[in-house]
Amino acid sequence: MRCFFNLTNGKCHVADREGVEVASLDQAHGEAVDAIRETFRHHEAADLDLEGWALDVVDLSGRVLLSMSLEDAMEAPRMRGRFDRPLGIMQ
16 A cells, blocks of 8 residues: 655644555554654754654545654654554544
8 A cells, every 4th residue: 555654733734745655554654653763863962843743644545544743753662563553643
């Protein structure tokens, strides 16, 4: 399935126009955590305020498959394999 990784803070939205092919929601979750960490790892020293920002993983139709706060993704261990509940799921 093709997933897109969109950033949002409720007011601003940054859409991923390319997306990535993944085999499962587990893989999409891992890709999302990796993308967040890779994007913001250089900003840690600058004390970048990620509060309120989330990454929504959406399918081709725009349906949100999972959502996680950027803060949670930066702090959580990278999950490998199956997970019971994606980390930082926001309702």
